[in-house]
Amino acid sequence: MNKTLKITALGLVTILGVSGTGFTAFAADGGSTTSKGDVTFEKNLEPSTPQDPDTNNPVEPTDPEVTPPTSGPLSIDYISTLHFGTQKISGNDEVYYAQMDKLKDTKTGETVEKPNYVQVTDNRGSNAGWKLTVVQDGQFKNGESELKGATLQFKNPTMKSSKKSDANTPTASEMTLNPDGKTSVDAITAKANQGMGTWFDTFGMDVEAAAKSISLSVPGDTAKTEGKYSTSLTWTLTDTPA
Incomplete structure (x- = not known):
C-alpha cells in the first residue's frame, strides 16, 4: 500500500519538473491592428454647364436665345431653342x-x-428619382395673328449619358403639346435609383434621325401674315417621379 503511494507521488514530481522547465512558451512575432478612413459629403451647389450629349465635352450654345438653367443639385442645365x-x-x-x-x-x-x-443633372445623392414636364404657354403668335390649329410634336426621344445602363436609364416620352397654356406633358420620368448624374434627352439618336423629330404642323386654312410667329415652353423639374 505504501509502496504504491510512493511511486505515484514520484511520478507526479517528474511530470511537473518537465512541464516547468523543458517547454516554456514564447509569443509569436507580428500581429494585427486596425486603421480607419473617412469621407465627408456636402450638398453640391455647383452649377452644371451644357455638354455635348455624345462626348460630354463642355459646349457653348451659339444661339443667342439660350434658355436660362435652373439652380441646385437637381437642375435643368440646357434646353435647345x-x-x-x-x-x-x-x-x-x-x-x-x-x-x-x-x-x-x-x-x-x-x-x-x-x-x-434637354440636359438634366441630379447630384442630390438620394437616388429618389425625378420628373420633367413641359407646358406650351400658348399658340404661335405674330402680334394679334395666331396660328390656329398648329401642333408642336416631339418624336424619337433618346436618353444618353456617360453612365447609361438599362437599370438606371430614365424613360423619355414622345410628346404632342396642347397650346392652351395649362396642359402639362411628361417629357422624362426617372424612377427611384434612376437618372443620377447628367442625362440628355435628344430628339433623334443622331442628326439624320433628328431631321424630322420635332415638327410644327400648320393647317392650310389658318390665316398667316408676314413676320415671325413664336411661342414659349415652360419646363418643370420636380423630385416626385410618380
Whole structure:
C-alpha cells in the first residue's frame, strides 16, 4: 500500500519538473491592428454647364436665345431653342421641322450640329428619382395673328449619358403639346435609383434621325401674315417621379 503511494507521488514530481522547465512558451512575432478612413459629403451647389450629349465635352450654345438653367443639385442645365426657319406662306397643310442645334465645343473650338435636346443633372445623392414636364404657354403668335390649329410634336426621344445602363436609364416620352397654356406633358420620368448624374434627352439618336423629330404642323386654312410667329415652353423639374 505504501509502496504504491510512493511511486505515484514520484511520478507526479517528474511530470511537473518537465512541464516547468523543458517547454516554456514564447509569443509569436507580428500581429494585427486596425486603421480607419473617412469621407465627408456636402450638398453640391455647383452649377452644371451644357455638354455635348455624345462626348460630354463642355459646349457653348451659339444661339443667342439660350434658355436660362435652373439652380441646385437637381437642375435643368440646357434646353435647345427651336427654330423652324423662314417658310413661304402656303394655303396647304404644311409640316415644318426644327433645325439642328449648333454648339461650340470649348475644348476643340469646333462648332457642331446636334439634335435638339434637354440636359438634366441630379447630384442630390438620394437616388429618389425625378420628373420633367413641359407646358406650351400658348399658340404661335405674330402680334394679334395666331396660328390656329398648329401642333408642336416631339418624336424619337433618346436618353444618353456617360453612365447609361438599362437599370438606371430614365424613360423619355414622345410628346404632342396642347397650346392652351395649362396642359402639362411628361417629357422624362426617372424612377427611384434612376437618372443620377447628367442625362440628355435628344430628339433623334443622331442628326439624320433628328431631321424630322420635332415638327410644327400648320393647317392650310389658318390665316398667316408676314413676320415671325413664336411661342414659349415652360419646363418643370420636380423630385416626385410618380
